[in-house]
Amino acid sequence: MSPERGRRLLAGLRPRLLLAFVATSAVTLGAAALVLLSPLQERLRQQSQQNLQASVLTARPGFERELRRTRGRSSLGLGDLANDLQRQTNSRVVVTDDLPSEPRIFDTGNPDRDLQLLSTIIRTTIDRQVTVRTNAGVTRIAVPLQARGEWYVLAVRRTTDDVAVVVSQVREAFLTAALIGLAVALVLGLALTGTLTRRLERLREVALRIAEGGPSAPAPVDDSNDEVGDLARTLATMQEALRRQEAARRAFVATASHELRTPLTSLGGMLELLAEDLSDDHVERADAQRQLGLAQTEVARLAGLASDLLDLSRLDTETPLRSEPVELTEVCRAVSAEFDTRARAVGVELDVITPPGPCWARGDPGAVARIVRILLDNALRHAPPRSTVWLSPAYHGTGATLEVEDAGGGVAHDDRDRIFERFERGTDRGAGFGLGLAIGRELAQRQLGRLELQGGPRGARFRLTLPIALLADGAATPSERQAARPLRAPSAKQV
Secondary structure, rough: OOOOHHHHHHHHHHHHHHHHHHHHHHHHHHHHHHOOOOOOOHHHHHHHHHHHHHHHHHHHHHHHHHHHOOOOOHHHHHHHHHHHHHHHHOOEEEEEEEEOOOOOOEEEOOOOOOOOHHHHHHHHHHHHOEEEEEEOOEEEEEEEEEEEEEEEEEEEEEEEEHHHHHHHHHHHHHHHHHHHHHHHHHHHHHHHHHHHHHHHHHHHHHHHHHHOOOOOOOOOOOOOOOHHHHHHHHHHHHHHHHHHHHHHHHHHHHHHHHHHHHHHHHHHHHHHHHHHHHOOOOOOOOHHHHHHHHHHHHHHHHHHHHHHHHHHHHHHHOOOOEEEEEEHHHHHHHHHHHHHHHHHOOEEEEEOOOOOOOOEEEOOHHHHHHHHHHHHHHHHHHOOOEEEEEEEEEEEEEOOOOOOOOEEOOOOOHOOOOOOOOEEEOOOOOOOOOHHHHHHHHHHHOOOOOEOOOOOOOOOOEEEEEEEEHHHOOOHHHHHHHHHHOOOOOOHHHO
16 A cells, blocks of 8 residues: 555545534434423423422312302402412413302412313313313312312413423523533544554554665654553554564574575585586496495485474464373383484484383474474584483373483583574584474473473483373373483483
8 A cells, every 4th residue: 555545535534524523413312402401391391280280179179168268259268368369370270169150269370261271171170070171281179179069179270481491491591501412522523533643643653664775763652551552552462463573584594595505515525526427428436325325314404304293384374283192101212213223323222211111291293203303413413422312201290291312512601591492593603503402392291281491511311291191091090100210311421
């Protein structure tokens, strides 16, 4: 992606985020308005009606007492009760007899004929029940009264204009609050999207620098505890991994080129000499065979290096290994048989120290055999003639171990921590360690084990430790573990 296109994408991201932020706020406020404001007027009207009816019912006993006292005639006490109810409910109050006619007993409003109120009073007179009617924004309630066996009616009439006024005020206040909320959302959205896009812009620039300048470019720095900060830290981790891979690649190229140059140069020289000898009429058969033998040795060295490089590539791709019981003594015997001819050729004896019982470990049989081959190859390259290389399977604590010990010159103190590293070179005239031990340690770690150097100043002893196979596998019973106790090989000084 070009820098200009990246800027356009980030420039388009900000208005989209801002629009989404404001739209979400607007939809939320609109939904709140629909849920709250739409039924608000009807709820307030119902509540006003219920409050009016409750006030009338509460005042009914007082009117009945006053009517009993005055025998159904108008009085100051009845007027006081009516006026109090009028002030309390802000309504017109009418008290009339069982057959409403003019003049009424008491009326706090204008003496106009309200046919709807008259109809409500008549309905209460007939049914002897509370009657409630609402029409055109006016609520009318009639309540039956009884005094000295006579029936009367207490009626009230109130408009609901105040409810409409309250609803209108609430709507105006809600609209004002909504506009303020949208303005705040817009300001916050601008701030948040601006900060987010700036941080993403910095990450984009770092990614472009990495693409142009390689992993050595400055790493991104973002200490925020959010997704963008986590992305920046992940990018920095990736960059560090790329640095390590680049360093390993360069070391691989340098070491591999050095390791390949020597055998290829030797092989080329031998073939050139052999070609010169073959071009002459007098070919010395013994010298030609010697040159062919040396060439075959170099070819075998190249094949071993190619095999090591293939193993490294498989380890880097994390090819899964099996996990099953492996009998270490049998592995030692099988691998020793493979190296028997080579050991005899260099005058070294291979000795598998067999424990009293089986020694079961959990791992990949092929990987375990590969580690043993690496250790035997290393031992045969360093063991002096007429010496012995010991292979000792045993149990140590909670692990099953396999030790390979030789009587060679050992490992220099300065090289003990570097001997398992890839492409490292030793302090002894720059000799390379090769790849075998690095492959062996990584294979051991992939099987939840470890490969360690245990040797002293003379000779080297490498120990492979793997988990013991569980009892459920039918291996490593308590008696077998007791029988396969650790056995020590003879020290180098006893050889």
